[in-house]
Amino acid sequence: MKKPIKPARENISPSDLTFGLSTCKRCLWVKYWYKVTAPMTMPLVGTLSSLQEEYFQRADMPTIDPSLRPGTVTKWGEFVKSKPIQINGQDTRWRILGKYDLVSTNDDGTVGLIDCKVSDSERDSGAFYSPQLEAYAFALENPAAGKAVEVASMGLLVWKPTHTVGDNPDNSGFGVYQKYVAVERDHDNFMRVIGDFIQVLEGEIPEAGPTCTTCQFLTTRNGLDLL
Template identity: 35%
Template sequence: MVTRREVRLSPSNLNYEDRRCDRCFAEAANGESWPQGPFPGIFAKLDSQQRRYFTDRSTSDIDPTLPPGTLHNGGRVQSAPHAIGGVDFTIRGSMDALLRFDDGSVGVVDFKSSTASPQLGDAYRPQLAAYQWALSRPASDDPEEVSVAGLLVFAPESMVDTEQGRAYLVSTTWIP
């Protein structure tokens, strides 16, 4: 009996920054664990604030060109296995946010704290595509029709004094 091998891919590991070393990427996909530096706590704090602020907001608050709908926390996704050459590939990860459009389709949103640029969109296109794949070919539940995927980029613009202390004012840019 031939045993099929399974490779699990995390969408967040498919972005360009994590693929600088193709050997490291391949070995990680085969189950090798690589030491990673601690994720700076500031980014976790920013992420939780962004989620809290945008949850249940209209898509028009993100970008006026998006179809009517609402933003929700993304949650976990897992694709059904996809066999290639005797290997079952599965995509598994956590999305930042999910847009639920009035027409029944959905959109994938990934939050980034950075400067918005076309290059940023290109660098994260594989990650967004992996989330789309997992939603349209889920391991369980019904498939979702994914009509859009993009980055919601937060860039600090200035700092102001408020009654609660100092606050950053940020701009947001939608990069489909």
């Protein structure tokens, strides 16, 4: 496949460092060079995320988890964009661009970064989401414009639905088990992951993965004699 002169987008989405890299990289490459992505339908995800984020706006950080520095959630749902990412001391064309969930202003002038999840997945571990949260931290500490801030803590705020609540149809819903999962800062690992990511993007189009059900569906479907 002939590559265009420049990618259709040069801003790397933090979530692509979690889900994009854990599967086949071919669709990822197409997304950045051609801005073509597979349609996805996740009807409840946006609603549940918004409700959870709203619940923690202006929250006192130590009430979320005692390990967190004194501070208050002051920002939510804002886009952050980084300076160009450097590899081996050289600027690349690539930057981080993403919208975080919650950011606290801490009493000592640092900030805390929180990613909200409504989930019962065993994958909600700090290690799995570390590159994604580090990407937001990188953008906050190396912003394309404005003042840099030090990110003192990063973590996942998970709501796992466990039971139903309420006693009548007009006032009932799901109860959740809440846990805060601290994610350790690991800038070196982030630089390794983003370096590999950029290497994939700057290379030729990768081969399709053997286990992706979407490609298997497309191959099978294209083999049918349909109009």
